[in-house]
Amino acid sequence: MNWERIPLGALQTNCYVVWNEKNQCLVIDPGEEGEKIISFLKDKQLKPLAILLTHAHFDHIGAVDVLRERYSIPLYVHEKEAKWLLDPALNGSQLFMMGEMIRLKPADYVLTSEDTLQIENFSLELFATPGHSPGSISFYIKEMNAVIAGDTLFMGSIGRTDLPGGNHKELLASIHDNLLVLPEETAVLPGHGPETTIGNEMDSNPFLNGF
Template identity: 50%
Template structure:
């Protein structure tokens, strides 16, 4: 399993390409859809789905462009199924950099918490609200990594001052759903560099 991190847009939002034998999952295509598409086609990878850790504007800005180009389905948690088309919920209404306001069509599917299979990919969806009410993390236990979105960062945690955010809920999600993973599990966050569960247990000042 290969994990490629691609920071996109003015906030450097991490899009991830999870690739296995030339098939791929795209996670959080936040911006610069043409750049993302060119990279995927240059590597001759075939995406089969787009997964959203959550539906904030900086994670969905290129969603329709990428989904339409590859003709693939989109998955989001049910708590944020309405956020894709509403700038007042996805946050683009409140940021000058989000011009024009960012919207996307409805997702094709809603996540079910627990083990999931898409094509040849098997992983676990963990519900990790707090940064937003529909935030999820994708755990790949056989490869010892988790895509954590804007829940847990290297030395930090997600902000909770946007619609639906709650600090206590976020800390509980991290404690119960992420820090319970093995210490050597790599954490791929929504912004910034990767870290490990063990490192954040010891070094993260918010925990």
């Protein structure tokens, strides 16, 4: 199993492409610059199977419909943020006024619980990690020894909680209960910035000290 981090847009939001030996892939959080993602998929000769969202803030969803129209692939999002795709006031594109307001087509699949999501031979464990936003989820891929954590946990930091639906106490509980229980060598692939590991954040993240 292989993966690539592709920073996109003004906020350099990390899009992740995960692919297998059959050159099938998943695209996670395509925030902007759809043509840049398409170019990467062409260069690697990858066949996308689905788009997954860690959450539905504007900087994580901007290229969703570009990819759906190009490849006719389904979109997965948590039920608590399914309506955010259609509403610029909820997804933040209206608040931040960075370019056009984002109104997407409805999701094809709405995730309702913590479970294992199976797409072809991709197996992803879903962890509810609210706090940054109500429907934030993290995707743990055991075979890859990595968790794609969205804006929940960063290298040396945590997600902001001052946006609508954010909750600092809930965010810390999500990290402690669902992420820090993973093996310490697990790679953390965040929504912005470089990757880290669970062990590194347990040892040195100042926001987690004493929790």
